[in-house]
Amino acid sequence: MCDITDEEFERIYLPVCINYDNYLKEFVIPDVVAFYIADNFYKKVLSKAPLYNHINSAIDIFNVR
Numbered sequence: 001m002c003d004i005t006d007e008e009f010e011r012i013y014l015p016v017c018i019n020y021d022n023y024l025k026e027f028v029i030p031d032v033v034a035f036y037i038a039d040n041f042y043k044k045v046l047s048k049a050p051l052y053n054h055i056n057s058a059i060d061i062f063n064v065r
Contacts, residue, residue: 024062033058 004013036058040046046054 029059029062032061036061 033055037046037051037054040054
């Protein structure tokens with residue numbers, strides 16, 4: 001594998017990473033969080049913690065903010 005210049009990184013690689021991050025945040029993560037909470041609710045394993053704690057736990061799966 002060869003090294004790329006800063007210009008190539010900013011022109012080629014960076015836009016792809018930004019599009020990937022945006023896609024995850026807009027389409028994938030909300031569905032997974034909803035599934036995580038619903039699945040845990042139906043299995044009766046949700047604690048009595050506030051909902052935002054459960055949402056944050058589901059988001060932590062992706063390690064993104």
